[in-house]
Amino acid sequence: MTAPVVSKAPAMPRMPAAWRDFFALTKPRVLTLVIFTGLCGLLAAPGHIHPVLGFATIFCIAVGAGGAAALNQWWEADLDAGMKRTAKRPLPSGRMDRDSARDFGIALSGAAVVTMGLAVGWLCAAILLVSIIYYAVLYTIWLKPRTPQNIVIGGGAGAFPPLIGWVAVTGHVTLMPVLLFFVIFMWTPPHFWALALFVKTDYAKVGIPMMPVVAGERSTRWQILGYSVLLLPLTLVPWWIGDAGRVYGASAAVLSSLFLALAVRVGLRDRQGDEDKMKPEKQLFAYSILYLFALFAALVLDRWVPIVGFGA
Amino acid sequence: MSDPENRRRILAARNRALGLVLLGFVVLFFAITIVKRGQTSAEATSVALVGSNR
Numbered sequence: 232m233t234a235p236v237v238s239k240a241p242a243m244p245r246m247p248a249a250w251r252d253f254f255a256l257t258k259p260r261v262l263t264l265v266i267f268t269g270l271c272g273l274l275a276a277p278g279h280i281h282p283v284l285g286f287a288t289i290f291c292i293a294v295g296a297g298g299a300a301a302l303n304q305w306w307e308a309d310l311d312a313g314m315k316r317t318a319k320r321p322l323p324s325g326r327m328d329r330d331s332a333r334d335f336g337i338a339l340s341g342a343a344v345v346t347m348g349l350a351v352g353w354l355c356a357a358i359l360l361v362s363i364i365y366y367a368v369l370y371t372i373w374l375k376p377r378t379p380q381n382i383v384i385g386g387g388a389g390a391f392p393p394l395i396g397w398v399a400v401t402g403h404v405t406l407m408p409v410l411l412f413f414v415i416f417m418w419t420p421p422h423f424w425a426l427a428l429f430v431k432t433d434y435a436k437v438g439i440p441m442m443p444v445v446a447g448e449r450s451t452r453w454q455i456l457g458y459s460v461l462l463l464p465l466t467l468v469p470w471w472i473g474d475a476g477r478v479y480g481a482s483a484a485v486l487s488s489l490f491l492a493l494a495v496r497v498g499l500r501d502r503q504g505d506e507d508k509m510k511p512e513k514q515l516f517a518y519s520i521l522y523l524f525a526l527f528a529a530l531v532l533d534r535w536v537p538i539v540g541f542g543a
Numbered sequence: 544m545s546d547p548e549n550r551r552r553i554l555a556a557r558n559r560a561l562g563l564v565l566l567g568f569v570v571l572f573f574a575i576t577i578v579k580r581g582q583t584s585a586e587a588t589s590v591a592l593v594g595s596n597r
Contacts, residue, residue: 246546249553250560283578342568350575398595 244486247356248327255321256304257297264523265296265392271527272396275475275534280400284351285509288399291347292392295359299388302367305332307375313437331508336367351399356397362391369481379445386419387412393527406475410465411530415523417462421455421517423496428452428497429509429516448502455515457500463487466526475533482529490522492513492528 262295269292272402273285275398280288284481297366304311312323340363348356370385397408428451429443434441442451466487470480 244551247553247557250557251561279576281582282575287575290571344569347573350579405594483566 244325245326246326248331249322252321252327253331256301256327256332256335257339258300258304260387262293262296264520265389266293267524268411268415268527269293269392269396270498271531272393272408273399274396274531275393275527276397276400277534278400285399286351287346288355288396291343291350291355291359292395294339295343295347295363296366296392298336298341298343299363299366301332301336301339302363303336303371305329305336306367306371308332310437310439314433316433335486341369352429353499354401354402354404355395355399358395364394365391366514377440379442381440382423382442383420386423387416389419390415406427406472407469409470410474414462414466414526417458417465418519418523420458421462421490422516423513424451424455425497425516425519428512440453448535452498452500456494459491459494459498463491469530475530477533479529479533482533483526486522486525486529490518493518520526 252351266289270289273280304320307322308322310327311317311320317323322329322332340360344356344360344363345357366385366388368388370381374381374385392417393411394404394408396413398404401408424442427443427450435444442454446454463484466479466483469475470477470483493511493515497515500511502509
């Protein structure tokens with residue numbers, strides 16, 4: 232296990248960290264996607280859950296993800312200090328000491344798992360705990376500094392929310408929530424590698440073996456294309472097996488085809504020198520976020536807004 | 544703003560935020576308890592009704 236490098240930031244900052252710094256540790260922007268996909272899993276599942284317990288489920292997913300994000304930043308404070316994109320975070324900028332971040336992350340994670348167990352059920356709590364360990368330990372500590380496949384396997388951490396939301400309603404794991412898990416799992420590499428292509432210099436600087444740094448841009452572009460090709464049929468499976476209706480099926484076909492079209496542009500081109508603005512890569516990254524929101528929204532609409540003659 | 548004054552302001556804001564979070568947890572646990580108790584008594588009632596109909 233790689234020990235964290237001693238931080239260049241002061242061991243104890245001159246001022247106590249503000250509550251906004253603790254909030255920033257939870258990566259609020261990432262949380263919006265986590266909350267949304269978790270809520271969609273909950274709303275798309277067959278069955279009924281009391282609104283208070285539904286709220287508790289989403290709350291625990293968000294708090295658990297926030298705790299995992301805090302633990303991630305605790306471990307990676309020195310790497311973050313070396314990258315322009317992350318240098319202003321509370322730990323690398325010296326606004327917070329490391330122990331506070333670690334304790335905050337453990338407290339949030341523990342509170343989320345226990346509350347989930349008491350409110351919704353211990354199966355959901357166990358899946359939430361696995362997702363936190365998956366992100367904070369398997370991805371952050373073990374995979375990320377070791378292999379360029381870090382994003383592929385580590386992407387599973389972000390795929391848990393819809394699974395937890397679904398299981399909170401049904402009480403058991405079935406094929407459909409597992410499919411939702413794999414949709415996000417398959418979406419993560421093209422989403423993240425598109426970003427890694429245009430911030431490549433940052434990852435190279437701190438020695439993180441991201442795919443573009445280790446395997447080169449050409450290989451990364453082929454792999455973005457490969458995962459996008461696989462994503463298209465995968466998103467249609469819920470409709471093929473009859474667990475989702477035509478509203479979802481049509482939306483998935485259109486959204487995933489557009490995703491593939493953007494991925495083809497990225498996959499078949501090469502960087503045109505240092506002046507290249509990397510527009511296709513930035514477009515794919517931006518669309519990939521919108522894509523996931525739209526795909527899961529379609530899944531919920533499919534269940535809650537049956538259209539006469541069009542719904543399943 | 545002086546350092547001690549700034550420190551006092553940051554800590555006061557942190558304490559308020561922590562208080563709100565704790566209050567939120569109390570309200571959430573209260574609501575969860577009410578719902579769970581409601582569900583338990585509903586299940587007990589249905590079991591009793593099924594038993595009395597036999």
